[in-house]
Amino acid sequence: MRITNKIIQNNSLNNINTNKQLEDTLSTMLSSNKKIARPSDDPIIALRSLRLRTSVNQVTQYVEKNVEDAKSWLTVTEKAIDTLSEIITDVRKQYVKGTSDTLKPEDRTIITDNLEALAAEIYNTGNADFAGRSVFAGYRTDTTITFQKQESINYEITEKFDDVTVDSIKYVNQGADENSTFETDIVRIRLSYDKIDNLESLSLTSRISSGTYTVVTKSSSESPDPYQTVISHDNENYAVFVPETGELLLSKKMADSTDDIADCSVTYNRSKWAKGELRPEHYFNCTATDPVTHEVKEYKSHGGEIQYNIGVNQSLRINTTADECFTHNIVRDLQDVIEAIKDVNDIEERIKTLKDKYDELSETDVTGREALQKEIDAANKAYTFLNNKMHSLFSKSITKADKYLDKNNVALTDCGTRSKRLELIENRLDTQLESLKELKSENEDADLAETAIQMKSAEYSYNASLMATSKILQETLLNYI
Template sequence: MRITNKIMQNNSLYNINNNKILQDKLSTQMSTQKAITRPSDDPVVAIRALRLRSSVSELTQYYKKNAPDAQSWIEVTGKGLSTVTDILTDMNRQANKGANKDYTSSELSIIVKQLQSLRDEFYATGNLDYAGRYVFTGYRTDTTMTFTKGEVEETKPDYVIHEQGTMADFDSINYTYTAKLDGMNASNYDKNKVIEQDVVNGDIHRIRLAYNQVERFDGIQLVDKDGKKQTYTADTVSTTADPDPYKTIQDANKAGTSKIVFVPETGEVLFSDKAYETMNTAAGAISGSETEIRMNYKKSKWEVGDLRPEHYFACEGTTTKNGVTKTVSYNEEYLEGKKEKQSIEYDVGYNQKIEVNTTADEVFSHRLDRDVDDLVTALASLEKIESTRTDLKKVLSGLDEGTADYKEVQTKLEAADKAFSYIRENIHDLMQHTITSIQQYLDDTNVAITDNGTRESRLDLISNRLMDQQTTFKTLQSENEDVDIADVTIQLTSTKLTYDAALMATGKIMQTSLMNYI
């Protein structure tokens, strides 16, 4: 085969160009530190790079964003629960002091005021937020746990509440009927006759609603598993009525009749012994102490710090703002027995989620507020009868012993002493009950703290695993996409020498032509 100078020149230029292309490729790898710049350079590497980049991107999202966000939520919740524990511990300490029978009413008043203050702080802690989201309100992260001043004044909330409980929610209240001693003082002591036997004390069966100051009560229903209801109506009797609702039940017990009374001011449903026995028997035929009790009522008088019903019950809430009325139904599924926790979860891995929230009903019970209300009511009764005793003692000290007036006042004082003894003993019992209740609230809080801590520990393990996975995938990504700089440097230097040598050789060849031989 005849090789002409032209062929040699073309081949030389072609090889020089290929060498230049390789030099450009290596130079690009050197500057970008990547093995390929376009998929066509190496389709296998390109496909693997896409998969690895997707994996690294997801892991980065989990490790750098989701996990820290979940960690922050859990930490904020933990601090809030720790505050709740401190508050309940302080309340328990105050209740233990109040259980001392030697304390006077003025000393008890100080303790009760401290309990009220701690109670308010307890519920205020429930409005804790993280990044503008309230941590204890389930899915409703834009809604406070309690009513704020602006909401109460501006929206005028009005709720119809369907409160669900069980027969186990029944308790009792101790009541002392003070007869004509009520309101007796040094100026009117001689207008009514009272003897010791007129003072009557006893326990009354009751159910406390979650709220006081209720406008309308629609009775009590026993609900079986099939949704069938037995309805019991109640007479509404105000605390200012004569006789008051508690005396009404006492009279029913004395007569052996069935009577149910609703007290709107205190949110209590009172049962005579026979009424309670009737309902208890009916409940026993259904599910015993676990039989559902449903109470429907309307409340529109809300105060700052009251727990919002939508976080606890099925209800319909109506608000009015700027002349616009809006009604929203909440938790309708509760009435069908489908109550589930409103869990907030974060994606922290492939097909892996972690729950981060604690809901209001796990820690912030209405019962604490109602327990303090009972103490406030009992203390008011104690202060009232104590004032009567003090006035009667002053009157008695100014009378001659043995006179008819002296004997009459002495009789009234004995009745007042008896009433005082009953009421003072009731406060002691309430303090003891409060201690027990607070301990239960502490136990509930400790369970929530344990659950929260367990989530945090699990999240730490997940974060460590995510860090290891991210490192592994980044290493694989680097091995797939990145070049060895030392190797590329050697290749680039070799290619440059080859290129320079090719130029020199081609230069020699290009100098010779056919004219040199003519």
């Protein structure tokens, strides 16, 4: 094959371009610190790089956003539950003070004021939020657990009791004389709300022998009052519903045959709501009817656990629902105590008034004095009953407060356990992220020292090819003619 100058020239140019391309490639690697500039440079590296970058972005999302959000949510929740525990502890301290036998009227007034102030704070704690989302409201994060203002919304609430043990209360009948003044135990089922409009339905599953029972609604202002009414029907399967207090009073016969009620369901309506009261939709199956638009909304109880994705195929529950710690009974028990204190204060005031009237009567008014003395004796007897009831209620309330604290501690421990688990997952994700970044760097990043040496070598090769080509092309056929 005849080698011409043109062939030599083309081959030399091709070699020069090859060396120049290598130098350009190495220069790009050195300036970008990447092994490839485009996928076609090395499809294997490009494909592996795409996979690693996806993994890095995914884990970064978990570490920097999901985990951080979950940590903040759990922190807010823990602080709120801890605050609730402190409030219940303060309530318990007031109960302990109330057990003292040396309480004066002014002492009871102080205890009442303190309990009312604490009652107002209990549920406000449950309105804690994270980034505008209510942390105890389940899926309904746009709604606080309490009403923020006085509202008139008609709720039809179905309250279910499972394995209910009925509650016994002391009733003191204040008669005109000592014989008609007495105390007795009345069994009740207390609903979560008072000031109820009307009772829609009541369903009891129990061991009532006859299988039937009578339920009547009676206002506390009626005469005879609901308590006297249910006492008068002790030999029947009879119940009295008191709308003002939200109590279902059971006759003695009905109470005896309904020990440990297997199931109880009560449906009732309530339309007036004060600021700070718990919203029913966070606790019960209910419907709410807007008084203006008449729009009806249906709610299901226990609005759900919020799960955060904190890893590949791994999630963690971050929320605690209101029913786990902010229960209705906390304040309902507190209201019972305040009412018992009020009853004692009222009877003391009545005794004082009667004694003042007695002192004002003339000593010659024997009949009037005897009548007043009977009333004073009856009032003193009622005072003894009511005072004993109050002290007994204080003692029982201490035990109940301890149970609420235990329930609260369970919720707090559960929240702390999830925080600890989140911490362990975060540590693992940090390690995983570092490993992925290292693999990504090994796959994509160029070795600067090696690349610099290769580039210098390519530069020498390029210069050598230029020198060789220039010498070869200097000699032509004309030099020999």
